[in-house]
Amino acid sequence: MQSTNGWASLVMAVVVVGLVVRQQLRTRRVRRHGSLIIPAVLGILGALGIAFGIASVVKYHPLTTLPVVLLVASLAVAAGFGMARARTVRVWQGPQGEVLRKGTAATTGLWLASIGAHIGLSLWIDHTAGAGVGTASLYAYLAIGLGPQNLLVRGRAGALRPQPDAANQPNPGSYIRQR
Secondary structure (H helix, E strand, O other): OHHHHHHHHHHHHHHHHHHHHHHHOOOEEOOOOHHHHHHHHHHHHHHHHHHHHHHHHHOOOOOOHHHHHHHHHHHHHHHHHHHHHHHHOEEEEOOOOOEEEEOOHHHHHHHHHHHHHHHHHHHHHHHHHOOOHHHHOHHHHHHHHHHHHHHHHHHHHHHHOOOOOHHHOOOHHHOOOOO
């Protein structure tokens, strides 16, 4: 039963990571407010996964400091990769004035390096903790990597959006009231 659960978790993780990376490589509009929904959902799943992972460890022995430090380091690495990936995403203004985004080959390379870093760190965490805390942190890792990436891409997109020209806007106080 334990082996089946492990394989199911691995398949689910591969599917989620594949969908996230695939989405990054598609041309799509940069939304002003919607790009943080997926990181938020992944963050909730990540927090639950970490909580259950820690609960499974402390059921059998105390959690030491090293796995906690490694977990925090892993999440910091995720944020760093997210900021680096944001610089590789192509952002441009489309034909109707919308702002578009699309990941590049460098984005894909950074995703692969990021996932490799997570696998290495999660194995180290699990080795020191004696259970699946590192493995359970995948969703949190994705959330913390995607959050800064999306915020930085949205910031770059904001610079491309046409800003209202204050000089050409009518002054609301200058309208003559008609009776």
